[in-house]
Amino acid sequence: MKNLFKSNMSIMLVFSAIVLTAPIWLTPLGANYPDLLQKFAIFGLFAVGYNILFGLTGYLSFGHAAFLGVGSYTAVWSLKLLSMNVFLGIILGTIMSGIFALAIGYLSLRRSGIYFSILTLAFAQMAYSLAYSVLTPITNGETGLQIAANDPRYLDSLVGISQQGQGIPSTNFFGVLLKSWDGYFGFYFAAVILILGFYLSLRVFRSPFGLKLRAIKSNQTRMTYTGFNTRPYLLSAFVISGMYAGLAGSLMVAIDPLAGAERMQWTASGEVVLMTILGGVGTLIGPMLGAVVIKYFENIFSALNNSELHQVFNFLPSFLEETMVFIVSPFVGSGWHLTLGALFMLVVIFLPGGMMEGVTKINSFLKRKFGKTDAEESDVSIQQEVQAKAQQGGE
């Protein structure tokens, strides 16, 4: 753990550099177009926030997509009623989802374990079903809530901005259109918020508050007898992660002003769970990594077809090329979910710490192989582990 925290500053610098240069280094992977980059940033933010709940406290929520949806709807309404400046929409979206998270969290956290998961699932499904049916005046149901040319936008008209007769206005951030720079402004906007959100999560991780959350995950009963009232801690974590979700949801709207009910469905909540686990639950960077991998799969892998596969394998002799394409093709294109599901299972079975654990393992393997001092160290810890296990067995 300590190594991870060695320096706030250097972590943030490296992280920011990687995020901000993404349009460049993602070019060879074909993932450098604004829409996908924005998705990386937004879902990264969502996962980073979700990790504050699931990663730190171990509470598995299957309902966080609901907060994302609430953030989205609030943001669209802010665009419709107040101003096309997304600043307000993002603030309001985050606050509103925080309020929802407070209410749902307050009730759900009365239970733990699988009961907590099912409670959050039930709440989220209710929100989804209602958004789809009775709440259509607010959500516009299946069609999705959009902005219209003749929306009132009271705040904008108050300061004398009128877009009548110009069609549907675009979202802006204090005058700069989010779609400027061919859409890359939207990405940088989301990226800056992601960096801020990541910094916040870093602070939470290394704060006394974060330590207490990790202790709750480790042994909640002990926390109680150590003098902590665990429920407010859990509720704070729940609300914080809910607000991250709301922030992500309103960012989606800032960049593309539309909110659909399907982003609240439980499978959408499942997706953020997948991201977090895949990347490495409880690690700082893992969830972000998971989000990028899944969104990359969803957008690039899913669009691969056989002719592109043939191109990939055309260095092979033709019969081998055919075989490879035959083997690989079920896993790409519309079958990308299969790859995802299989990958996810492998991670849960063999690498419960996610991709980050894989990185650590490879790292220590290399060290063991090439560096002697470290090798000794790890041998010691292995011995200790063996010892501990033997003792447990003896009990």
Next chain:
Amino acid sequence: MKKNDTNKSRRTFLKTATASSIAATAPASMFYIKDAFAAEDFRNNPKDSKTVTLGFNVPQSGAYADEGADELRAFKLAVKHLNGEGDGGMMNTMKPSMLKGNGILGKKVAYVTGDTQTKSDAARASAKRMIEKDGALMISGGSSSGVAIAVQGLCQEMGTIFMAGLTHSNDTTGKDKRRYGFRHFFNTEMSGASLGPVLEKEYGNERTAYHLTADYTWGWSQQGSIKKYTEELGWKTKAAVKTPVGAGDFSQFITPVLNSGADVLVLNHYGKDMVNSLTQAVQFGLRDKQVNGKDFQIVVPLFSRLMAQGAGDNIKGILGSTNWNWSLKDAGSQAFVKSFGKEYGNPPSQAAHTCYVQTLLYANACEMAGTFYPPEVIKTLEGYKFDGMGNGATEYRAEDHQCFKDVLVVRGNEKPSSQFDLLEVVQEVPRAQVEYDASLLGGELGPYKV
């Protein structure tokens, strides 16, 4: 490549900002600037490229996936014909036409596809991918009005022309119409206007209707239109119940119909939903019922052959309306059916027809405008009159980008002569009967330049 683009648009942005007097005098930063393309440049301008890319965004999963698959077949066929392969299909019957069978403006047509999943979010994401990553110059397709409206909004924002596929809600060319969006398909207002007189003739003036309505823009629109026209006949509306899209099991919505006192069930469903709800309605014995001394009737205002195929015998004798049917005998329809049937072994659906026509219309408009520059293409399409595309003389009305043409009222065929002969045309309702004033549905098209 990317860097150049960014620089260019940044420059454009600055130019606009300084040129605009609002910008110069704006007091606060909270104002609004319009981005603009210079006349010679626009998003995904093919410039010297030998090909031009079109994006076909169709549902490949979900309740409308059958329609989506057929649309994709039609698109592929249209691309073939545009590139001068195959027998040319409707390119031979379309008039006026400047299509030469050498691509569009001499550039070979390439295409990319996406899956809308019949979800607004997913549809927009895949449209965005096609525009931003694959450089699609035009987006077409879709089999849901919810999706069409969402994608149309996006296309306006991105400055990319959207040639809507199957979308039947009034809102697509009404409340939510866009300058960059065009619809060849008819709408619920036209369905109501054409179906009304036939319903009166067949079922009389004293009927009580019960609506089951897909809960999204199209369902609401169709329910509104049918209600409007049937109530004009003197029908009563007992209840209008909204059902979630893709509900699968409709039994809980159908059972209340049994004892409601209604004698007509209007199913405002489409695709798989309609197949399921109709099948289940028949299973629950609705069609064998007598209510108020009359035979219980089911009406499916929007019909398609694909649905009829799914519903089997249950569809026989049921009335509805459709945009086009393969049994039409005009030269355009025949040419298209022949070409499509030869390629795929079955006749095209109405969804396939509208998508095929839309692709050809777009290509032709580019040829006529002599450029791909969207505002010019839009201006060419607005008010464009054409014929030979299967529905008689047709006009793209400039005010709302809605095509006006004849509408078919059809009935599930009692004695089909072949496995595809599922719909019997009751009446070809002339265009004049279904035309309405553009102001009826409201909306605002928005600017040419974005």
Next chain:
Amino acid sequence: MDAILIQILNGLDKGAAYALIALGLTLAFGTLGIVNFAHGALFMLGAFCAVTFSKVISFSKQIKDESVTIFDAYKEIPYLEIWWGDFGALIVDFAVPLSIIVAIPVMILVGIIMERGLIKHFYKRTHAEQILVTFGLAIVIQEIIKHFFGANPIPTPAPDIVSGSAAVGALVGLSENLVYPWWRLIYIVFSGLIIFAVFAFLQFTTFGMVVRAGMADRETVGLLGINIQKRFTIVFAIAATVAGLAGVMYSPILPPDYHMGMDFLVLSFVVVVVGGMGSLGGAVAAGFLLGVLQSFASMNEVKSILPGIDQIIIYLVAVVILLVRPRGLMGREGVFED
């Protein structure tokens, strides 16, 4: 009165599906302690047994359709019909009920493979990890099905003779208006039989006694030196088969697609929770109860008072139960109650 009766029937019909899925789910949970998010996928696999079987036996010969003149079209006629005439056609028609014969061994095998291959390694892991790995498995299973059968629902009709509706009302001397589709009635009866069979098995066989004892106190049974491992596998296979049969019989009601399992999964979890985790009787009772509740909630009279209630009633009940009485209707005290 008719309206009420038909809603009850409809509720029983829905409830039958819920109860059958929840039964297997809670059986696996109660004995094996496994929270199986792939249970919905088993239901879906069952439905696809019916799909596959009916596809195989209606394997067809393509014959040129002379009635289509404008292009070359082909009709498909099942070989069975060509060889055996009407009898062949009858077999094709009865594909769904016949596919039960295939589904039972297939589902048992699937259950055994799943338990031996994966589930067994997760008995000692946390519930969260069980949820996650089975969730992954569910995705994999459904994607495999999607790969072979496509994303679209595949109509799998019931035999012609029961495709209509039964005049239930006239049968019991009530209004003639009261009709109900035959196949749905069959489904209710079928699920009753399956539930009865499972309970009888657990009640009257030694094997069942051990399983019940295991549900009451897993550790003790383990200490008795009984080969728990083998029994666990069999129990899981039974759970899989029950879910699979529920799927087979459901296929004429709802054309199966690869995603149907996920749609039922959440609901059946709710049913299990409402019934009480690990309580077989509770699962069955809650299944039927929620089915009927949902059916009544979707009556227009109810919806006009509480709009949207039909969409959320099941979740609402689950939330209230979890907050007020987490052990559920019939669950034992202390299961997960912390």
Next chain:
Amino acid sequence: MTNILEIKGVNKTFGGLHALRDVNLEIYEGETHAIIGPNGAGKSTLLNCCIGKLIPDDGSVTFNGNNMIGVDAHDINHAGMVRVFQTPEIFPELSLLENVLIPALAKRDGTFKFNPFGDIFNEKEIREEAMATLAEFGLEGFSEDHAGSMSRGNKRRLELAMGLIQKPKLLLLDEPTAGMARLDTNNTIDLLKTGKMREMTKVIIEHDMHVVFSLADRISVLARGHIIATGSPEEIKNDPKVKEAYLGEGDHE
């Protein structure tokens, strides 16, 4: 001598089982008080009634003059009554240092404090205190190791350290040497007899007589839910009732 803990007339039944019958007990400030009794005598039940895990049917539990019945466990901790568990209850995934930081933070931050912007690495004062406490128990060398990988003896030390850092007014020890080898047991006895641990008021539940007689100032004997004797080790040794009820059996164990 002042009483720090007073248990008066406590009864507790589970179904038909009368686990505690009219238990009266006083713990003096500064003493080490052992509660002994055969298995099932109600020792753990009594302890649980003190720390808020169980609520007695009737009677009173007063700590430092304050009622403790119905008070939440975390508030009882803050009142100054801290429990050390029979099987070491630690935070296995956290490092030893963090394990000790947690109770130190509880002491400082109270039952709840929302401080997500603090920095655990800059909390010099509290870290030094934690390291010092670890050092007292000879654990300073393992401060960065995961607690879960420690030996049982070290886990026990860690838990004592976690109790000690909160500077409790009363430490409740539930069989601190259960399952330990003789050597570890003696080490633990030494730990409890030396340094800060020595002066602390302690209640020890134990059935290893060696431990009890090495540590206790006074002993209470619990049998079938009832306290049959309380007194100095010498008095207890010679009490015939105790011999009959407990010690006789104890030899067999």
